[in-house]
Amino acid sequence: MNNEIKAKIEKTMENLRRNNIKPYFVETKEEVVPLIKTLINEGDTVSNGGSVTLKQTGVMDLLKSGKYNYLDRSREGITPEEVERVYRDTYSADAYFASSNAVTESGYLYNVDGNSNRVSAILYGPKSVILVCGYNKIVKTIDEAVERVKACAAPPNTVRLNCDTYCAKEGKCVSLNKENAEICDGCHSKARICCNYVLTAQQRHIDRIKVIFVGEELGY
Secondary structure, three states: OOHHHHHHHHHHHHHHHHOOOEEEEEOOHHHHHHHHHHHOOOOOEEEEOOOHHHHHOOHHHHHOOOOOEEOOOOOOOOOHHHHHHHHHHHOOOOEEEEOOOEEEOOOOEEEEEOOOHHHHHHHOOOOEEEEEEEHHHEEOOHHHHHHHHHHHHHHHHHHHOOOOOHHHHHOOOHHHHOOOOOOOOOOOOOOOOOOEEEEEOOOOOOOOEEEEEEOOOOOO
C-alpha cells in the first residue's frame, strides 16, 4: 500500500471522526476478526446485511461460530415469513455487520439498496453498526460514490444474486448511457437492486457506526 493510499485513508478516517463515526484501520483482512472480537461480546445478538467483504474477511464465519446469537436470514429451510422476522428482529440486535458501497474522503457513507433492510439497519435500530471496507471503497466525492455503485458495485452484485437487470448483462447501469442522468435513474426491472439511496453524514449517536478500513481491495 503506497503513501497516497495511506494519506487517503487517514484523511477519510479524520473526517469520519468529525461526523461522530468511529474509524479503525487494519493492514490485512486477517486482522479484521481479532478486532471485531474486541468490539462485541460473546452472547450478543448479531445480524448482517449481504456483503462479499464479510465473507472475504472471515466475519461471516465468526458470526456463525455459535459464540453469538446470530440472526441468520440465509439458513437452510428458512421460510419467507421467517426471513421477514429476522429483518425486524435485527433492529433490536446488539451489533449489525455490513460493508458500505462507498465512503467519501469527506467522511460520508453512501449506500444503495434494493430490499433496504441493510440501509434501514444502518440508519436506526441495532445498538452498534460495524462496516468493513477495503480501501477501494474510498472515493473523493459523492458524485464518484454514485458512479462507483453504478459501474463497480451494482453490476457484479446483480450477477452474484442472479438478477435479471441491464447492469448484470452489460456491466454498468443503463443510466450511465444517459446525458444529465439523475442519481436515482436506472432500469425498471423487477429485479432492480438500486431502489433506495442513502447518504450518511454527521451522527447524533456518537460512535454507534464504526468503519473498519482494510489495507486491501475487498468486495465490490
